[in-house]
Structures are given as C-alpha cells and as structure tokens.
Amino acid sequence: MSLVATSGGDALVLARTHERAAEAAREAEAAPPAAEAALVGGAPVPVLQLEGISLSFGGITALDGIDLAVANGEIRAIIGPNGAGKSSLLNVVSGLYRPDRGMVRLGSERFAHVPTSRLAALGVARTFQNLALFKGLPVLDNVITGFVHRRRAGFVRQILSTPQARREEAESRAASEDVIAFLHLDAVKHQLAGGLPYGVQKRVELARALVARPQLLLLDEPLAGVTLGEKQELAAHISNTRDAYGTTIVLIEHDIGVVMGLSDRIAVLDYGRKIADGTPDEVRSDQAVIDAYLGVAHEGETELVV
Numbered sequence: 069m070s071l072v073a074t075s076g077g078d079a080l081v082l083a084r085t086h087e088r089a090a091e092a093a094r095e096a097e098a099a100p101p102a103a104e105a106a107l108v109g110g111a112p113v114p115v116l117q118l119e120g121i122s123l124s125f126g127g128i129t130a131l132d133g134i135d136l137a138v139a140n141g142e143i144r145a146i147i148g149p150n151g152a153g154k155s156s157l158l159n160v161v162s163g164l165y166r167p168d169r170g171m172v173r174l175g176s177e178r179f180a181h182v183p184t185s186r187l188a189a190l191g192v193a194r195t196f197q198n199l200a201l202f203k204g205l206p207v208l209d210n211v212i213t214g215f216v217h218r219r220r221a222g223f224v225r226q227i228l229s230t231p232q233a234r235r236e237e238a239e240s241r242a243a244s245e246d247v248i249a250f251l252h253l254d255a256v257k258h259q260l261a262g263g264l265p266y267g268v269q270k271r272v273e274l275a276r277a278l279v280a281r282p283q284l285l286l287l288d289e290p291l292a293g294v295t296l297g298e299k300q301e302l303a304a305h306i307s308n309t310r311d312a313y314g315t316t317i318v319l320i321e322h323d324i325g326v327v328m329g330l331s332d333r334i335a336v337l338d339y340g341r342k343i344a345d346g347t348p349d350e351v352r353s354d355q356a357v358i359d360a361y362l363g364v365a366h367e368g369e370t371e372l373v374v
C-alpha cells in the first residue's frame with residue numbers, strides 16, 4: 069500500500085478501505101479471471117442473469133419482474149427515461165439493494181441478495197454516477213485502491229512491511245501502472261485526481277474499477293457530464309477494454325447516440341418494466357421504445373431518432 073503525503077482524511081479512508089477489502093479477500097477465493105466463461109452442460113453460463121427481479125420503495129415500483137441475461141464479453145446497455153429503474157437495477161446487481169423478489173445469478177452462483185463484501189471476489193467491479201475518487205490522492209494511488217481485494221496481507225503486515233506485503237505492493241503497483249498505460253493516463257499519474265478535468269477523472273475511475281481485472285464491469289453513466297470529445301474518447305476506451313481484457317460490461321447511459329454505437333445489445337426499461345431487449349437496430353425501430361421516449365405514440369414514427 070502507498071501511504072502518501074496527503075490529507076489525513078484520505079489516508080485514513082484509504083487505510084480502512086485496504087483493511088476491509090483485504091478481509092473480504094481472505095473470506096473468499098480470488099476473483100475468476102476475466103473472460104473465462106463457466107460451462108454448464110457444455111453451454112456457456114451468462115456472466116450475469118436476472119430472474120424476475122422486482123423492487124419497490126413504499127408505493128413506488130422501481131423494478132417489476134425484470135429478466136436479463138448478459139453473455140460473456142458482451143457490452144450491454146441499460147437505457148430508459150428518467151425514473152425507469154436503471155440505477156435500481158445496477159444497485160441490485162451490486163448488492164446495494166435487496167430485491168423484493170427474484171434472483172441474481174453471477175456466473176455459477178445465485179443470490180436473493182448479492183453480498184457486497186464478496187462482490188470483488190465474485191469478479192464484479194462498478195463505477196458510480198457521481199465520481200467516487202479520493203480527490204486528494206494522486207491518480208496512481210487511486211488506481212491502486214482498486215486492487216486491494218486481491219491482496220491477502222492484512223493491514224498490520226502491510227505496516228510492518230513483511231515479504232508477502234512487499235510482494236503484493238509490487239504486484240498492485242505493476243497492475244496499476246499497466247492499466248494506467250492502457251487508458252492513456254501516464255502523463256497524469258502523479259497528479260492529484262481532484263485537479264483533473266472531469267472527463268479524465270472518469271477515466272481514472274474506469275482504471276480503478278479495471279485494475280483487478282473484473283469479469284463483469286458495471287458502469288453507472290460513464291459518460292455523464294463530460295464534453296462531446298471526451299465522450300467519444302471514453303466510449304472508445306470502454307470498447308477497447310472489452311476487446312483487450314474480454315471484460316463483460318453493463319452500462320447505464322443517457323446518451324442514446326453513443327450507446328447505439330457502443331453496445332452489442334440494449335435493454336430498455338420504462339416504469340420498472342423491461343420493454344425491449346435487442347441489438348441497437350432492433351431497439352431503434354421498436355415502437356414501444358419510441359413511445360416510451362417520446363411519451364406518446366406517433367403514427368408513422370418508425371425509428372428512434374438519435
């Protein structure tokens with residue numbers, strides 16, 4: 069672990085994050101390598117499968133019987149108008165919400181409530197709609213924090229710098245340098261994350277999620293709030309990530325134009341229900357999708373204008 073000269077708050081949070089994640093790692097086996105699809109009866113098991121997921125908050129139905137299967141190596145977008153249930157869905161998959169009904173299958177394991185403490189060990193990483201970086205830490209240290217669950221030496225061993233802790237320190241630094249180079253962040257790796265342009269910070273968050281080589285990467289609005297140029301650049305990085313690491317990617321995104329170009333398949337939610345699920349071309353010309361986005365059905369309207 070790198071305890072750098074920075075604000076005490078960030079260093080403390082970093083230390084605690086390391087400790088918690090190391091504990092979680094000791095409880096579970098290391099994450100399965102990315103792009104290694106399990107087989108059941110000779111057929112590939114979807115990396116992620118939702119079976120009849122329902123969730124409500126008081127009288128509000130956020131999700132209503134959602135089924136979804138995401139194949140290994142796929143880029144799958146979840147789109148829908150405001151309040152459609154997209155974030156709730158991602159929160160169910162990452163264990164932040166417990167669904168009222170339904171099951172989440174991650175690889176060969178099936179959960180009524182995904183255990184957040186085992187998420188990394190299950191090979192799942194996520195980013196958040198609002199950046200969750202340590203703004204007072206350099207980019208490199210931010211990225212290293214994404215590797216902590218792979219480390220098995222406890223906090224005390226790290227402080228005492230035992231051989232195991234030193235080996236893991238070197239391993240996490242090498243993995244971080246690797247992903248930093250992959251995402252073209254070399255020039256800023258020693259700069260404080262908080263001082264970087266927003267689009268670059270989004271890329272740092274992607275690097276941190278990617279450093280432990282998750283099998284499934286959940287991206288919550290990865291392109292929100294960035295300029296048009298940064299959007300194209302980030303979309304290319306997401307696509308390259310899948311191509312280079314074989315990572316399965318599920319993303320929520322409002323920019324339908326970018327989503328259409330980036331995704332293999334798109335699931336569309338409206339009022340908590342899945343109203344369409346198909347290729348960009350299928351979704352683009354789906355009347356229920358057009359109606360959901362326009363709010364009304366227009367005679368003669370045959371394609372979603374992006």
Ligand SMILES: Nc1ncnc2c1ncn2[C@@H]1O[C@H](COP(=O)(O)OP(=O)(O)OP(=O)(O)O)[C@@H](O)[C@H]1O
Pocket residue numbers: 125128129130148149150151152153154155156157
């Ligand atoms: N923690 C919560 N407490 C109460 N209601 C919630 C909560 N989270 C979501 N909801 C409600 O559930 C519904 C779905 O919300 P959700 O945030 O999942 O939609 P969304 O598609 O992600 O919307 P947006 O695109 O605006 O982010 C909305 O009516 C929302 O108000």
